[in-house]
Amino acid sequence: MPSSLPRTARTSASPLSRTAPRTAAVSAVLAAALAAGLLATGPATAADTADAVRVHDIQGTTRISPLAGQQVTGVTGVVTGVRTYGSRGFWLQDTQADDNPATSEGVFVYTGSAPTVAVGDAVTVSGTVTEYVPGGASSGNQSLTQITKPAVTVTSSGNPVPAPVVVSARSVPAAYAPEGDPAAGGSVNGRTLEPGRYALDYYESLEGTNIRIGSSRVVGATDPYNELWVTVKPHENDNRRGGAVYGSYTAQNTGRLQIQSLVPISQTPFPKANVGDWLTGTTEGPLDFNQFGGYTLTARTLGTVADRGLERESTEKQHRGELAVATYNVENLDPTDAQEKFDALAKAVVENLASPDILALEEIQDDNGAKNDGTVAADQTLKKFTDAIVAAGGPAYEWRGIDPANNKDGGEPGGNIRQVFLFNPERVSFTDRAGGDAATATGVVREKGRAALTHSPGRIDPANTAWDNSRKPLAGEFTFRGRTVFVIANHFGSKGGDESLVSHHQPPNRSSEAKRLQQAQAVNAFVKDVLQVQRTADVVVLGDINDFEFSATTRALTDGGALHAAVTSLPRSERYSYVYQGNSQVLDQILTSPSIRRFEYDSVHINAEFAEQNSDHDPQVLRFRP
Incomplete structure (x- = not known):
């Protein structure tokens, strides 16, 4: 079941104002219910609109009201809550409950404008019973039973609210x-x-x-x-x-x-x-x-x-002979962001991540952010970030990356997000091999008996339809203490389109997984190409995989033993990099080739668990001796 959906900007500061128009969703759910034989057709009868109809009759014993689409009159109860903004209306609860635990005694009355009732009012309501699907029928969400277009009469005030x-x-x-x-x-x-x-x-x-x-x-x-x-x-x-x-x-x-x-x-x-x-x-x-x-x-x-005093974590400093490789989704970073965001992210790199030797960044935007004017270069973004790292006491990182074709890699329109390598030249050298660009695929060749990239930095299989409107993997060839290490930075497709855990489909549909599966297969095939040339090659695949350690995506990445998901070395209770709807879960990963047998892995919890965040992801760090 999916538990992480796309991090789409939500425009209102009020959680209850994020309500889509109701008519289309209502029509769709009623049509589906009629098609499934869950609702009666034909005109309402006297029994349908009788004064004896109570809230539990409206709610019924399934998720769809047996009276959906019908008029009801004389529905009585006490107001238990009033919402004066967003989806405006009030909740009505019957004080005469039935003995069936499957039927709710409360229902939402959608007024559309600020209600004129108060908590404790005894009311009589007439209106239309509808099933509203938050997010629309295509979301797969369950529906909310409600009374719409109501006529409301207050019969008394100051009544006790029904016991919770x-x-x-x-x-x-x-x-x-x-x-x-x-x-x-x-x-x-x-x-x-x-x-x-x-x-x-x-x-x-x-x-x-x-x-x-x-x-x-x-x-x-x-x-x-x-x-x-x-x-x-x-x-x-x-x-x-x-x-x-x-x-x-x-x-x-x-x-x-x-x-x-x-x-x-x-x-x-x-x-x-x-x-x-x-x-x-x-x-x-x-x-x-x-x-x-x-x-x-x-x-x-x-x-x-x-307050229980949760503190942000810091990883250990790598030893002299250890290579520290990290991944961090910096959430649409661009020069128009406040300096405070750059400074906070930089401080985290230096203090919480202990200045890793190689840092793969996801969601680096172009030099003017979401302004959609054809700009694709990100030099200003990266200079502002690396300068902030130096100011925070960190190394003078150099960077390598490939500018995407305009608006071809998904993300915020005009933002042109991409992955970028930062590396500390005092500890690591980058092997530059010319020719890599947005449309040119890097390959693997044998050079002096060892694997080498044809383009470094280079993109993996960018023409593959798996990467349509998605970030292409960035491959780079590094040298640490005389040993070559291949690093592949990724940002797989989001979970957009997946149904939520509370979908009326059980299990929910995870449609976005199909693209990530294809992406994982492409990366796995490339790693196998490297290992075919050099069985002992050190390969690190990392980034925002947008999927769980137990998912089909991860299984595809590790197929044939080409890679190992390093996060599985942690105790199960510590495997997470993201918190979504109260679930702590894995989205960011580092995977290693078989030659990397011994390593230390750390999911550094500095963002996802906190109300104040510099990103919505926690960075990941791997330390090993190549």
Whole structure:
């Protein structure tokens, strides 16, 4: 199941304003439900719109309301939460619950404009029951059952809010989700909910319901959109720094919940929290479902963050005879970024990465960043960065790279991101072999009985369709203490297009994996070419692989024993370089050829777990003796 989606810029500072138009998504999910026979057709009957319809009748026992597309009248309940910005509306909860654990007693009423009700109001609502898919039907997301175009009557005010359902380690099942129905294309939409058996069914059975969590550990730091992630299961795949490790496609960490606040940020700032901190006390409010995290506790009452003092790590300095090779995604770095970002990244290279001998950088942008005017050179970006490293007390790095063809390598339009090698000339020399450019492939030849590149720096198989609109691998030939080391810097295709863990398809579709698989096969074939010429060649493949250590992508890279994923030398609880939706996971990797038998590997945690980040990735370092 995918757990990392593309890092697309989200424009609003308010997490609840990121709502796409509803009509297309509603139409699509209703059409799909009708096609699957989940909804009745024909005009509404008296029974359909009877005053006896209650919230649990609307929610039903599956993910799709049995009344979707129909008018309902006289739906009663008490308001448990009001959202006055973003997706405006309020949550209504019935005070007369049924005895079926699969049916929720709460529902969202979408008003479109600021609601005129208050928490504690007893209301009667009439409107249309709809199924809204956050992100649109093509996202694969589950839908949110809601009442739209409402007519609302307040019958009394100041009523007590219905007692919350306490969500805890004991209440959330260990199994994540049922298998989707093959006859429905792998969808779970038509399955009767089993909240005592599956975590996703449990959360769905509480959609719109007032819930409460007690003190819970933070597993996803506060992000720029004022949201964080906690787990109600403190021992579920936990690690020493407080995270919840995503170690396989069946280890989805069922205790994770996203936390947002119903109080506008202008009134009460959202707390800053790092992974490992605790959200203490009581956090209570309706359970929502949204595009950027799925099931979300929209807090009417928000707990207090207890700082557990998480510190940024520093790796060991390489010994004189050790070569230190590192990879770092510097997140769309260009000269228009503030000097403070350059200085912070440079300080990390010097202090946290101990000035590695070779540093492969991903997401170096051209000299004017996202300005889309045909500029492709990145000399100004690299000079500004290497100058900042010197100012931070580091070495005077030299660099090598190849400018991409304009707008052919993906990423931010006009940014022309690429991989670049930095190297310390006092420790390492670079073997320059002319002729490499954006369209010319480097190859492998035998030179004095040893492997050598035809172009250094050079690109690997750039005409391969696997690299269409994606970054091409950069190969370079280095010499350390008389020994040649081949380094291949990569930035594989993103997970854009993959369905989230809360998809209505179970398991979710991971469509982006196909391109990364082809990319991995191309790199693996090149490494095999090197090893065929020289079996003992030292080859290091590294970068933002955008995939897990257990993925088909990694298996393709290591096929035939050509490479070994060095991150697997770490204990399972320490294998991560990125935190997404509360899952600590591997995206950045360093892989080694068979001749590199002994090494030290370090995933240096300086960004992904923190609310204040200089990049969203943690750099990786490998130390070995060539």
